Amino acid sequence: xxxxxxDLISAxxxxxxxxxxxxxxxxxxxxxxxxxxxxxxxxxxxxxxSELTQVFSKGYCRGADAYHLACALYLNPNADDVFFVTADExxxxxxxxxxxxxxx
Numbered sequence: 535x536x537x538x539x540x541d542l543i544s545a546x547x548x549x550x551x552x553x554x555x556x557x558x559x560x561x562x563x564x565x566x567x568x569x570x571x572x573x574x575x576x577x578x579x580x581x582x583x584s585e586l587t588q589v590f591s592k593g594y595c596r597g598a599d600a601y602h603l604a605c606a607l608y609l610n611p612n613a614d615d616v617f618f619v620t621a622d623e624x625x626x627x628x629x630x631x632x633x634x635x636x637x638x
Contacts, residue, residue, distance in 0.1 A: 535619055535637055545605035546575040547598060578608050585611075592631040599625040606634060 536542060549570050556566035585604035589595070595603070599622060606629070610616045613633035620626050620636070630636045 535617065539617065542573045543576055543609060544573050545602045546577045547601055547605075548573060549575060551598070576605050576609060578605060582608060588632065589628060592628050593624075595622075595624050595628055599628075603628055603632065607632065 552566055552569050553563050555561075556563055582601070582604040585607040586600055588607060589600045589603045599620075602620070603618075603625065606616060606618055607613065616634050618626075618629040618634035618636050620629065626636050
């Protein structure tokens with residue numbers, strides 16, 4: 535899925551999540567940075583209250599997961615033409631209910 539994407543964009547939180555996972559797994563951060571480099575990190579320039587309200591209107595998820603979904607809505611409010619990739623089942627279900635395309 536990622537190899538076929540035109541653009542890889544993620545909330546800037548991805549950087550901390552990748553490096554935390556690398557640390558947990560004993561991977562040097564300098565090696566883990568190669569997972570982040572091909573991704574454009576999105577940093578919203580305003581509050582995401584509107585997008586977070588949309589996310590939580592569909593159900594509950596952890597704050598970090600909600601932030602990623604809210605950033606995706608910030609990027610594309612209609613959720614069209616965006617493929618949301620996650621390994622988390624609850625986040626995937628919320629992404630689908632928001633209108634994003636998701637992997638099954």
